[in-house]
Amino acid sequence: MRIGIIHNNEADSLRVFRDLKPLLKKKGGIEIVERDPELVISIGGDGTLLSAFHRYSHQLDRIRFLGVHTGHLGFYTDWRDYELPELVDSLCNDNKNSVNYPLLDVIVNFSDGKSQHFLALNESTIRKGTRTMVCDVYIKDELFERFRGDGLAMSTPTGSTAHNKSVGGAVVHPSINAMQLAEIASLNNRVFRTLGSPSILGPDDWVEIKVKSAGQHLVTIDQLDISGQDIASIQYRIATEKIQFAAYRHMHFWRRVKEAFIRED
Incomplete structure (x- = not known):
């Protein structure tokens, strides 16, 4: 699988990027690329994923997106920064499923x-x-x-x-x-x-x-x-x-709405 990684320059996002790269490289069949990826991993918040979307908007028919959030829960991010091993394991068992928006x-x-x-x-x-x-x-x-x-x-x-x-x-x-x-x-x-x-x-x-x-x-x-x-x-x-999100563990929309606007910590 050809994987592109987009991140912002916040300290937590840079740390996740440094931690994620060796985990991906240990797995066979995964190549980290900048051009023509099959999957784009966004590390940061929803703004970072929007940047990734616009960077690859001319390739939407052959790219899926996946978001890793390094702050509070975002609408376009399904994984947190402390779940990298589980994320990589999911990539290695890719079923090619996606959710379209x-x-x-x-x-x-x-x-x-x-x-x-x-x-x-x-x-x-x-x-x-x-x-x-x-x-x-x-x-x-x-x-x-x-x-x-x-x-x-x-x-x-x-x-x-x-x-x-x-x-x-x-x-x-x-x-x-x-x-x-x-x-x-x-x-x-x-x-x-x-x-x-x-x-x-x-x-x-x-x-x-x-x-x-x-x-x-x-x-x-x-x-x-x-x-x-x-x-x-x-x-x-x-x-x-349409944009395609990798459906390894896709949080349903109304749960995202609840997490963002209703739930009290």
Whole structure:
């Protein structure tokens, strides 16, 4: 098995990386590589796994991911830093099973006619600094509403527990092939109206946000930022690609939600 390892530079993550490498090398049939891995092990938190995802997003059809967390429990990490021997034993008994999560397909269009294409594991947002953002929201090429407010967030099911949840969005199980559009501090009064609640869209839907306010806007795709360019519109749909997590010991989603938001230590 060809294994790639991505880690952050925190002391605990570096320690786990140093401990994991010799354990893997002792096992036959495992090769640690940087290019064309079959399995990518992320050591750190969810941010580290997001970085690993974007690094290998062009190879999703042949790569599985696995997360080792070195802090508190993360949404994308199934193993803890003190479980390395058990992890390596699981790798040696690989059954090739995986758990798939939906992704977001994002196309950012600029005023000069150019565009950029991205995949998002968590979410994408658009904002306009300290000024009110104005944009038209189209669903399936039909005008749905004119939005005025701080911004809009489009999330995947796994990303529904992040920024989406903080602005009142629903938590969506990743077995549901959907994306969710949530408003960030919308203006709603007798003059300006929006739906005022999150919208969950299916695999046959697509959304285009056409910018109407002047000046610079900030677009995020997971931890990536796009600013300093004239953004004309953003197109969202559920991606045909999916991320695959190795299912050696995959924690089910609602347990992750409980661990993150409900359980008291």
